[in-house]
Amino acid sequence: MITDTNHLTSLREQFAALRAQGLRARDAARKLALSEGDVMAAHAANQMHPDVAEHSLYTTMPLDSDWVNLLQGLENCGPVMALTRNDSVVHEKIGVYRNVSATGLMGLALGPEIDLRLFLSKWHAGFHVVEHTPKGEQHSLQFFDAHGRAVHKVHARPQTDLNALEALVQRHARPEARPVFMPGSPLRPPILADDRIDAPGLREAWSAMNDTHQFFTLLRKFEVDRAQSFRLMEGVHTRRTPLVSVQWLLEAAAGTGLPIMVFAGNEGCLQIHTGAVHRIEVMGPWLNVLDEGFNLHLRHDHVAESWLVTKPTVDGPVTSIELFDEQGQVIAMFFGERKPGKPELPAWRALAHQLAQGPVTVAQTEAA
Known part of the structure; x- marks a missing residue:
């Protein structure tokens, strides 16, 4: 201090x-x-x-x-x-904070505009x-x-x-407080070598999931990093996509009105947008969504890995496109709009799988 x-x-x-x-x-x-x-x-x-x-x-x-x-x-x-935000993306939502609650150090804000997952220990x-x-x-x-x-x-x-x-x-207000911060950045937990991960067990447990929230438990159980798990499950539950797929995804969603979910955050907070996106613009290294009520600013030059991921649930498979930087940190995640108890949108699944093949045009997405 x-x-x-x-x-x-x-x-x-x-x-x-x-x-x-x-x-x-x-x-x-x-x-x-x-x-x-x-x-x-x-x-x-x-x-x-x-x-x-x-x-x-x-x-x-x-x-x-x-x-x-x-x-x-x-x-x-x-x-x-x-x-x-994190080092590669800024996620901005305008709205009213509603239904804020917490169980222990896990918190939520569940409103139609502002939708947060709060990791209050951070x-x-x-x-x-x-x-x-x-x-x-x-x-x-x-x-x-x-x-x-x-x-x-x-x-x-x-x-x-x-x-x-x-x-x-x-x-x-606490005017007498003197917040003190530690210098530097926190050390990331060491990642086990691939050959120390029980890949067959991971594959079996992944296939047995019936809720996407079980994925976090699965990662802890097998002591596997998120990006590492995608690499180990490549060809089974995951596929690499072109690094620029996120731009095609947003442009295709905007062109068809397909409602999507955009997750971005850091160790302390995950912020979610649900709905259509409209105005997509690239400005230098920034890929932007510039909509009324929702702005996203993403450094597309920071994307080192892009994955198509499928997780089984009781409502059918849930498909995501997930982006990582060179350090293996999550930049952002994209899903189709969905609610528990309902299957994901077929149009989203088709779009996500097309992304793994290469560029997508609006016409192709409409045909799907």
């Missing part, structure tokens, strides 16, 4: 200068060899003289760790933008962040893991009830 006043002042000034150059907060923090959480902690209002705070780019307020009650309180604030610190811009104050709630990496953010929109948001912040 940085406590030297002069150092903090210099840090805030350098950060503001980098932001003025157009860098996003995450990238500006990296330029300073700090985590984003470190930078938010350095802008805590109680560490600044009121005159300094008035002219600071950011002022922040540490929050308590009653994550579920805090997120439940967002419902009264009306529409907001939920943002979850949530370490939260802040109310006020960014002072020429267009006025921009309010957000930002949550970080123990290494200062953002796990989830909530941004106020023009429709947000700022009075309700301020009241929520006041209930959870």
